[in-house]
Amino acid sequence: xxxxxxxxxxxxxxxxxxxxxxxxxxxxxxxxxxxxxxxxxxxxxxxxxxxxxxxxxxxxxxxxxxxxxxxxxxxxxxxxxxxxxxxxxxxxxxxxxxxxxxxxxxxxxxxxxxxxxxxxxxxxxxxxxxxxxxxxxxxxxxxxxxxxxxxxxxxxxxxxxxxxxxxxxxxxxxxxxxxxxxxxxxxxxxxxxxxxxxxxxxxxxxxxxxxxxxxxxxxxxxxxxxxxxxxxxxxxxxxxxxxxxxxxxxxxxxxxxxxxxxxxxxxxxxxxxxxxxxxxxxxxxxxxxxxxxxxxxxxxxxxxxxxxxxxxxxxxxxxxxxx
Numbered sequence: 001x002x003x004x005x006x007x008x009x010x011x012x013x014x015x016x017x018x019x020x021x022x023x024x025x026x027x028x029x030x031x032x033x034x035x036x037x038x039x040x041x042x043x044x045x046x047x048x049x050x051x052x053x054x055x056x057x058x059x060x061x062x063x064x065x066x067x068x069x070x071x072x073x074x075x076x077x078x079x080x081x082x083x084x085x086x087x088x089x090x091x092x093x094x095x096x097x098x099x100x101x102x103x104x105x106x107x108x109x110x111x112x113x114x115x116x117x118x119x120x121x122x123x124x125x126x127x128x129x130x131x132x133x134x135x136x137x138x139x140x141x142x143x144x145x146x147x148x149x150x151x152x153x154x155x156x157x158x159x160x161x162x163x164x165x166x167x168x169x170x171x172x173x174x175x176x177x178x179x180x181x182x183x184x185x186x187x188x189x190x191x192x193x194x195x196x197x198x199x200x201x202x203x204x205x206x207x208x209x210x211x212x213x214x215x216x217x218x219x220x221x222x223x224x225x226x227x228x229x230x231x232x233x234x235x236x237x238x239x240x241x242x243x244x245x246x247x248x249x250x251x252x253x254x255x256x257x258x259x260x261x262x263x264x265x266x267x268x269x270x271x272x273x274x275x276x277x278x279x280x281x282x283x284x285x286x287x288x289x290x291x292x293x294x295x296x297x298x299x300x301x302x303x304x305x306x307x308x309x310x311x312x313x314x315x316x317x318x319x320x321x322x323x
Contacts, residue, residue: 029108030092052091086110089174129288136301153186192222
């Protein structure tokens, strides 16, 4: 989330940008709640986001938002902005901010790799790059998605052959739809899903992304289930075992490279974020003169870039960026 106003410069959760405007407005990068919740104090008329994001949040966010098409100029006083797809989830956006003297690329959450449903982000060129660094350490290098898809589908088939139900846990928006698409394409099956995932799936379909699924009525009648990670806890699994239900569970996250998440039978490093190599690729191809890192391993990535000769630092409230 980026908020720009007369006396208020808020980038994501804590960071500042030196871009002033007589009009207060907010840019919402995507519909994940950890970003959406920071819009709660924004002006009711001045929250801008993509059309897809506006549709995803309209029943879960009380404030009015203004949908804006990708790549179209949005002008406020002496600055202009454009939204570009970021490849993270449906409707996710990077921001390109042009001021009278310079410009800023703000990646927000992004990935460069194509998935079954999302094209990877376009690498933008500009003078200042503000890059999200969730997985910005060399040990975070994700397997190619096609290989992951094959491993996931193979594991599901093996568990089904054991006459076990397969329960896949993921974020309701983004990862769940990708898993549904994977099950449709690789297994020719339609999984059962919860209502909160169903809501987001219907929006995906509205924007031309075909998914085949069923709503859970009785878990005993379901072969494959896709559920929110919030459902995954020891009590839930205990209740399944009490009913005599044999199951295998899996969780999907980039953190699976370094954490085995012992609550689950299996984990896969399927991520909607850029890994270390993708972050480096963006830095190199953006041709930015100055790079600011934020979130996750921001300090480590800035240090790494400086050793490579880049002008890089952590984005913080003490930064003074001139334009």
